[in-house]
Amino acid sequence: MPASSSMSKHQQFARCLESSHVSASAPFHWLSLAFKDIANAPILSLVYGLVFTLIPATIMYFVYQFDTHLVILPAVVAFALIGPAFAAGLYDVAWELEKGHKPTLFHSLKSMFRNPAGEWGFAFLLMVIMIVWMRLAALIHALYPNVVNPSFEQLSAFLTLGTIVGGILLVTVFAISAFTPQIMMERRVDLMTAVISSINAVKTNAAAMIVWAGLILCLVFVGFITGTAGFIVIMPLLSYASWHAYIAVIKTKKPRGYE
Template identity: 85%
Template sequence: MPASTSANKNHEFARCFESNKVAITAPFHWLALAFKDITHAPLLSLVYGLLFTLIPAAIMFFVYQSGTHLVILPAAVAFALIGPAFAAGLYDVAWELEKGHSPTLQHSLKSMFRNPAGEWGFAFLLMVVMIVWMRLAALIHALYPNVPDPTFEQLSAFLTLGTLVGGIIMVSVFAISAFAPQIMMERRVDIMTAVISSINAVKTNFAAMLVWGALIIILVILGFLTGTAGFIVIMPLLSYASWHAYIAVIKTKKPRGYE
């Protein structure tokens, strides 16, 4: 009977993992550790960096084809939202380095299927959110004044609604995606457990996560300003740092044996 109870507890749906409280400056430490990871696995980082650069390049192509700069912001937000779901390979590289192993491309690719239902289900969820956000952005664009040089007063409705909707979506998705992909990859739990744990961790470390979110936005904008070339370094950097954030914030019952 006790064994059965223990088994049910281990497979409990929608659990919430406890989280550590980190300093507001912790995100800078995560980035410093990420830089070290890049130096220890330069070739793998370059491969994934080039791969990930294709995503923002496609977004920039869409911006060019649309013929308007007004889709740049929602496109940038969409990329910031969906990026973490496809970083499992880079999480594995950072994980292997922390365990003192030599990361390989084959091993990192396999990590994308450690928890296929959870990882790909979550990726699909973010894809849906991205599509919804882009559709909402298109609807909000209808409020843009149809005059050559609109005044701030004429733009107010467009800017207010766009900022409000975009802000709500961005904060919400950041809260659920900050740690959910890492949790599902390492612990192979269900989506709800990962999402609830991520939201709790962000709430517990609100100040630090505010800084982390700001750093992500700044680096993503920097990537677009470099014509997406900067993402060759930025994407591995953010992915490695996200893994270190997970290690620092989400508690484990037993020490992992590495920092």
């Protein structure tokens, strides 16, 4: 009996949750549902939107105030650590709306501790990837031509290698983070199960994920060109849409009605 129980627990570790196939236009539907979530929980959305907006605004303030980029790395590391926790709060709001409940700030804050080991482990994983990128960027920068006005030909090696390495890391981060936080919060599974399931889901829905990544980049760009003020709406919007993406893509035993 103990051996059987041990084997069962072992089988539960680092498994891959099944995923559904969605159309390439599905991300637009997720965004439309996210707008409805904002309309149904405007105050909570505003509270979390303000918190998320303060983070990039603070980073930009220190960069301009001290005229140095040295504050960016520690600031982004801090965001990587606390960002997933606040995103979990927004996922909880969308989840409560899905269940027909009235979301509250207290309930959403409690959701940040539903799977603390997994959530902090995920934040640490993102931080490690980010530090690796910073080190690689420093090495790639060594290829930058040591001339005042380099030509495109002189810049080609620097630009090519930087684009390839940056692209690989961006795709990697997107694949492991697209569904990992949502899976860990609702299913309370281990980090490896969530990461493997997220990567598989992204691979299964490559077309939809390319569209979704493009929409995220466009909205984040809008957030920065508005002086970070746009993030007040954009961050709740993306978080709610990410929850609906999770509902649509990661399979459950029972069908879900809020898709």
